[in-house]
Amino acid sequence: MQAMGLTSKAPRVQEQKRLWEQEFAPAMAEGQTWYLVDAKWLNSFTAYIGAPPHGTFAPKRPADDVASSVHSLSLSDGGGGAQPPLELDNRPIVQGAGAAEFVGDGEAAGFAGKVLEEDRAAGRAARPLLRGGLQEFGDYHLLSEGQWLLVSRWYGGGPAVARSVVLGASGRKFIDLYPLQLWVRDAEGGEARPVLASKVSTLNKFRKEA
DSSP: OOOOOOOTTOOOHHHHHHHHHHTOOOBOOTTOEEEEEEHHHHHHHHHHHTOOOGGGGOOBOTTHHHHOOGGGSOOOSSOOSOOOOOSEEOGGGBSSSOSSOOOOSSHHHHHHHHHHHHHHHHTOOOOOOBOTTOOBTTTEEEEOHHHHHHHHHHHOEEOOOEEEEEEOTTSOEEEOSSOEEEEEEETTEEEEEEEEEOTTOOHHHHHHHO
């Protein structure tokens, strides 16, 4: 990962802040794609543009609607006076070295690499496997697709870490960070391929996705 920061596509800091706040926390909907970003990197970005810490910009969940305190925060008109962040770096939260190549021993590293190959071939958002035990706000933040597109275009880097919003048995929407890791082979035979399946998927839905 190169030690670079703003790309030529990045606007001035005040414009970054304005565009960032336009993408503030849409309500989650089943089937949406959200993106994980390393907490340390995103904290440096919000400090640079003078926005509140991203914990106050978390995606709305049913219990969060009343408790959200973002509207009570006083926002500055310009940047926060901090230095611009370096290139976006999600390596601390994923298994392996990055999106293009995974290092490690055993089947897990091979599965992770195969998933990314399948994602690229199908034109899907990349879904690298995550390190275990990650905590929201401490290790990562969740970004809407619009927020992710902004920071990835302005700062480069990666890898992209996409996850889907699913509907649980109780009707609660949540982001499935650690889907099941399955190898699937067609009935006619052929090479087994990796599939990430939500723990709440029905059999019919899984068949369609696989």
